[in-house]
Amino acid sequence: MLKNNTIPYDIECSRIKNFIEKHKPKHILIQLPDGLKFLTKTILECIKEVEWKPEITISGSPAYGACDLAVDEAEAIGADAIIHIGHTPYPYTSYRVDKKTLYIPAYYTGKTPEKLLEEIANTVSGETIVLTASIQYVRQLEEIKKYLEMKGYKTIIPKPPYKEMAEGQVLGCIYNHVANTQGDTYIVVSSGYFHAIGLCLTIPSLEKKIVLADIHRGKAIDLTRECRRIISKRIYIVSKLINTPVKTVAIINGVRPGQYRPYLEKYIRELYRGIGVEVYTITTQYIDKNILAAIDQGVKADAYIILNCPRLPIDDLSDFYKPVLTPGEAVMVAKKELGYRYPW
Ligand code: SF4
CATH class of the missing domain: 3.40.50.11840 (Diphthamide synthesis DPH1/DPH2 domain 1)
Structure with a gap:
């Protein structure tokens, strides 16, 4: 090593x-x-x-x-x-x-700080704690599990849905195995908010507590209020588009092996054409506000749907001057549904 x-x-x-x-x-x-x-x-x-x-x-x-x-x-x-x-x-x-x-x-390979273990135990609530991590920190899960069990909690490390993933691992766009695991508090061990926010988006229930255990900052952060804020903002964007229907959308697809999603593109394209919306399809390796602004100069769509990565509309493009949707949100708009769906 x-x-x-x-x-x-x-x-x-x-x-x-x-x-x-x-x-x-x-x-x-x-x-x-x-x-x-x-x-x-x-x-x-x-x-x-x-x-x-x-x-x-x-x-x-x-x-x-x-x-x-x-x-x-x-x-x-x-x-x-x-x-x-x-x-x-x-x-x-x-x-x-x-x-x-x-x-x-x-x-x-560092040790989980004692202070973080104490903070986790003070932040969780309920009986059953579901333990997850981004890949770098999956090896910390056993240590946290033992600590919480010593404090009297029941713990679950969810089995991964794909053989490529480790026990308890989450990706920013793969949480279905965690959403299918019943618990009172869901912990995401990581550094930074990215993976924990994705879990909030997948489990929008206000009765569940989502806690980020940030290894490098040594802090356990209850994200319940932040989750509520993000989901409310996303539902607001969707509801505005349901109430003022768009005439044109552009579906932006990635090109790298895991970011090119032809089946999803076809599904969303047909969904929108089926409700009389004109659809442009676009490919790009990366997308940020400048790239999207340049695309917008060309097609002038009323809304953009990003397939490369479902986090981009939420984390990087949420203040773009036109609505930018995840695939799940695009489906909500087309079907006029307000139950939040993430990611697809
Ligand atoms: S699509 Fe986005 S969230 Fe999913 S693995 Fe790639 S970068 Fe992460």
Whole structure:
């Protein structure tokens, strides 16, 4: 196990070495999310230990998720293998990737701070606590489970719905296994709000408490009020579109293996055409406010539906000057339903 000098992460160096020794790639593209790019040299040191010497290129792109596998970059540089750090494989991909690919999740190996354990126990309520984590922190779940059980709580770590995922793991767009697990408080162990907010969106019940256990800040944060605020805002956007129907929408689809969703595109396109709405379909590798503004200059749609990642309309594009919907919200608008659905 190699560890970064400041923050301990298990980058499973032996798996990286075995992968290279087994496949003997000529050229490897290494992809890391921005938050883990500090591990680049640790990965390179690991690769240096292998006798086989491939050409190495480091992708500077953001690598937002396992969905965002840089096959196009690998193709452009003639790489025959990709090492993708920070995620487990994405369970839904819409086309075959013909590069040898290794996913290294980079597990956090630090101890859960005692203060955080105490804060978690003081923040939870009810009898049954459901324990989840983003991939980096799934190894912390057993420690938290033991602590809460010692305090008298019943705990559940949900089984993953896909073989690619770990016990208790959530992705920003995969929570169905957690939503199907009955509990009083749902804990998401992570660093930052991203994964916990996704769980709020999936379980909008006000009777359930969603708690973010932030490992690096050592804080347990009850997100119940924040969840209510976000969901109210999203339902407001949907209800406005139901009350003032749109004439045109643009469906924006991703292109990377886990972000290109042709079946969803077809379903939503037919749904909207069926109610007399003109539909444009657009592809893009990344989308932000500037890219969307440029697209809007072209098609001038009344609303935009983003398929690349269902978090983009909520986290990055919520203050765009036109309505931007997740796939689930687009279905709510077309079917005139106000029961919040996330993500699809
Ligand atoms: S939440 Fe978005 S970035 Fe994360 S795995 Fe899902 S589609 Fe990819």
